[in-house]
Amino acid sequence: MTAYRDLLAQREILNKQIEESKKTETTAAIARARELVAQYELTVEDVFSKTPSSKKGKKIGAVAPKYRDPQTGKSWSGRGKPPLWIAGKDRSPFVI
DSSP states (O other): OHHHHHHHHHHHHHHHHHHHHHHHHHHHHHHHHHHHHHHHTOOHHHHHOSSOGGGTTOOOOOOOOOEEOTTTOOEEOSOSSOOTTTTTSOSGGGBO
16 A cells, blocks of 8 residues: 555656646747747737738638539539539530
């Protein structure tokens, strides 16, 4: 039983050391991040934007359909797997 209690005490000591180490390293990381932000004059949008800065201004969305099935009126953009109504056929009669 003493081994178990000793291990629990060691775990508590390690947990405290982990917390202290995390605080120290977090403080250093925040200081470094602030240095970089100031050095490169970054904005919040530069740092936390979900899209890379090289793609700013480009719209991401649906593509206009290029083909239409005359029987059902369904359309297809020409991207991805072709639907059954056009698969393996000449596409020129279906062009919109």
